[in-house]
Amino acid sequence: MSGTAELAIDAAFAARLFDELAARTGDAPGITRAAYGEGEQIAHDMMIREAQALGLTHRIDPAGNLYLTYEGRDPALKPWVVGSHLDSVPHGGNFDGAAGVIAGLCAVRALIEAGLRPRRSITVMAIRAEESNWFPLSYLGSRAALGLLPAESLSTPRSDTGLSLRAHMSRLGLDPARVGVGQVHLDPAELHGFIELHIEQGPVLEAAQVPVGFVTGIAGSFRYRAARILGEWGHSGAVPRGHRHDAVFALADLITALDRLWGEVLEGGESATITFGEIGTDPALHGFSKVPGEAGFCLDVRSPSPACLERIHAGLLHIVAGIEAARGVRFNLGARSGSAPARLDEALRARLAAVAEGCGAGFTELASGAGHDTAVFANAGVPAALVFLRNQNGSHNPDEAMEMADFAVGADILARLLARDDND
Template sequence: MNEIPPDIALAERLFTELAAPYAQQVGITRDAYGPGEQAAHERFVDTAEALGLETHADAAGNHFAVCRGRDRSLPAWLIGSHLDSVPQGGNYDGAAGVVAGLTAIAGLLSAGITPRRDIIVAAFRAEESTWFPASYLGSRSALGQLRAEDLEVTRADTGRSLGDHMRDCGGDPEAVSAGHSWLGQRALHAMLELHIEQGPTLETEELALGIVTGIAGSFRYRQARCLGEWGHSGAVARAHRHDALMAFCELALALEREWAALETQGRSATVTVGQIATPPAQHAFSKIPGEVGFCLDVRSESPETLGHLERFLFATAERIADERGVRFDLGPRTASQPAPMSPALTERCRALASELGIAHRLLPSGAGHDAATFSNAGIPAQMLFVRNQHGSHNPDEAMRLADFAEGVRVIAALIQA
């Protein structure tokens, strides 16, 4: 193995340029299929072309940069992530994986090394489902997996369809729904994605790098409601109430207790309830809540655990509804499949990290990532996590460039094969 120093000066400049438009704002908002994400994609293309790489765009507006290998008949490495962010998020979630690919290739080129096979760096669209209520829109479209109905989902803030937003950004939604795919025409050796860790494990354990074993799948109910009966707070005795809020609270606590019970059995999951509200037009100080809205996000690496928790949800909601005289309407369901990482790539990354003297550990990903799309499509995939100091999906998201460099060192060593 030739150890190739990554071009960290390039990475630092790119991160600075990506953050610059938001200097006078709170956090980073690169809206999916909007001006923020579009500007980041343009920056990606300019940087790739300055490195002498081929650049391509597909019908969905994903962008790709190709470093030619010595044997172009071989399946290519794919390195990438997304460039959108959540509203008022951080600068590194997603973007670090795109910058990592360019940084690794720049290091190879500076050392005068032509890789054995092509290396493709991908900048995907719309990974953050905050904007559109669907998972992995960019990476799925890159593999020709979006359906016509997917293009009809609407963006949370504008109410306009994905197809309309895609067209605004130069895409061709009709070609996307027909399955046209630039990347799908390429044979892929494996997909690599570097990402900041979105929890505290690596920082707490003082480790620079995490090697991911798998990505959790999920089921989600974004527009759930509990429907009871409005009533006078002083005039209705407890036995006669149909309190939607208390019924909801009982359901939420039951899910929390079941999650804790699963943990004692060594079964990993997360259960998150949020966006809890009674209707402003009807609620009042002296009224028993007759309706409460909420959302539910359940994740696990195990399909069996996901199935267990969803069955528990249905059975518990039915029991509470009968006992309290309320009704639960969970609304539309969305879901994603768990995605195991390639055991061979996981072991290879462990060996390279050890050889390079990089402190690391194995860990799962509770959050979803574009690498899941490729794993579930049968393409070997591997993620690397870089520690970050302040969590994710917030303006304080952090990443030390020295830690980022350690992750890119592993990638640069890996892609020489």
């Protein structure tokens, strides 16, 4: 398509939306946009308002995912879908997720202002409930859109309210019954591709001093969110070591052994992360002079390799059995959850890189250790790409520090790719 030289991303438009999101969903320190809660809904309503001002059509599926469409010259062609999520972790940063939705709007806005209407329609998607700390379900909104969310998921309680996913959907006037029967709103076979822009959640782009990165693959995971070690309470001075069933020492053994296994995995050339994000004893029962009879923890293991995940899981079970025998305790790991790794589309990544080179934008390629909705689309057979934007202070914290100049580079690359007519 001719005329792409006229494309220009309006960074002031994006900054206004980010500022409004921060003001309206602020929850010091940081912001909170709970899945199927007030903050997330505020963000969705803002995007509808902006889409209407641009003349886009909007639809909402039974799970509450939002679709803002700029119709192409040939609506019969398979459309592009671009976007991300609008929910956040509690007291998180303002850019995680929201940058991808706003980048999609900025790209479409640039096309409209340049008088460009691509052949393919472009849908900016605002995805519900990506952050699984609210509901312990990976990629809730995107799986629902593709008809992949199990019906029993609707009974899952939200972490802060205790109300079910079904109840939260119903409160917003959505249709959980249609979600429960696996109704497909997006057919993977009818999509040309999916592209998500997202702030990088680590230091790679900052260290490389480049504004954007193109992701090669997304790690999968296994998780135990409510594991417990059951021992025996006792007097700290009266119970000798050989008679103790100390849950905290058992937990320390587990942490040390898994750290050793992690090192072996890395030395073997594989990639993985192992995290104990929460550990503790019951404050209603523990005490200064008590041998702890119970300890709780959550475990998050990630790797781009399914075989590596299973190797670590087998190692976990072997370690647990050894600690139970040595310490006289019992492990109750609880329910296992997780997500599948995803390899992203090489051809689409190469086209994005070619656009970046044409713009003179510095970039690198990297893997994502964090999960993203892009993985759901990729594993469903949709050509999918994930573009990282440089961020100086990580994510899931109030100090996310994406520069608007870097955001503009990423949105410009997106707009120029979408404008092309040679991407059939």
